[in-house]
Amino acid sequence: MFDEKVLPLDIWITAFVDWLVNNYRDIFQMIKWPVEQILTGFDIGLNTVPPIIIIAVLAFCAWRFSGWGLAVFxxxxMVFIGLIGFWTETMTTLAMVLASVLFSTIVGVPVGIAAGRSNRVETIVRPFLDAMQTTPSFVYLVPIVMLFSVGNVAGVFATIIFAMPPIIRLTSLGIRGVHPELIEAATAFGATRSQVLFKVQIPLAMPTILAGLNQTIMMALAMVVIAALIGAGGLGSPVIQGLNTLDIGLAVMAGLSIVLVAVVLDRITQSMAGKN
Structure with a gap:
């Protein structure tokens, strides 16, 4: 019955993407511009600042939110990453993660708040989040390259798609988790909807929102290697190079650097969520 293809969906999708590229390229370049500027600023800044300052800032954040143990770790x-020669790649990866998380937060938190306060918005948003989380990342690399070319910026867009769902879901969950009696009490004392949101719901939901931020950061780091397939730099490049040349030492050292950065950022953001 299904021996032959009857529905040429692949042809329709290809035609649709080609139509977007041919007719709306200028719009996509406008979308690309702010991401490119932010990413370039982070990349230049992190690679220009002396490593000792970055290490000191990271250690201070670790001490401030978690304690001396994480600060020393x-x-x-970071010293180990510098000694094995991956400092520049690590800073580029960190710049990509920061840019991705920044835009994921700017878009994701308001969408999560809207979904948390409205069942209709939640119903509309949920299928898109399911698609973003379950679609294999390799699938949307091709249209991203066609729309935004190759390089770090395309890698950031791919990372945003991959990493945004957790912060939307957990923001919505946090807003919905605020006890209705607290909202009723605030309303009874004359608080407006915006006052209830900013003075009651968001503060009480902050631990859950920060947990979403933590997951977004982890997923952004997980996307680093895949983003290297479309020309993104950072630690993903030596991993791909090691795979192509069967250089296990190169791949392991780059992978270990990703793991160390992930552990540090994970512990810091988890501690931030725990203190709220």
Missing amino acids: SILS
């Missing part, structure tokens, strides 16, 4: 991890 952060220092040792």
Whole structure:
């Protein structure tokens, strides 16, 4: 019955993407511009600032939110990354993660708040989040390259698609988790909807929102290697190079650097969520 293809969906999708590229390229270049500027600023800044300052700032954040143990681990991890020769790649990866998380937060938190306050918005948003989380990342690399070319910026867009769902879901969950009696009490004392949101719901939902931020950061780091397939730099490049040349040492060292950065950022953001 299904021996032959009857529905040429692949042809329709290809035609649709070609139509977007041919007719709306200028719009996509406008969308690309702010991401490119932010990413370039982060990349230049992190690679220009002396490593000792970055290590000190990271260690201070680790100490401030988690304690001396994580601060020492952060220092040792970053020094180790520098000693094995992956400092520049690590800073580029960190710039990509920061840019991706920034835009994921700017878009994701308001969408999550809207979904948390409206069942209709939640119903509309949920299928898109399911698609973003379940579609294999290799599938949307091709249209991203066609729309935004190759390089770090295309990698950031791919990372945003991959990493945004957790912060939307957990923001919505946090807003919905605020006890209705607290909202009723605030309303009874004359608080407006915006006052209820900013003075009651968001503060009480902040631990859950920060947990979403933590997951977004982790998923952004997980996307680094895949983004290297479309020309993104950073630690993904030596991993792909090691795979192509069967250089296990190169791949393991780059992978270990990703793991160390992920552990440090994970512990810091988890501690931030725990303190709220």
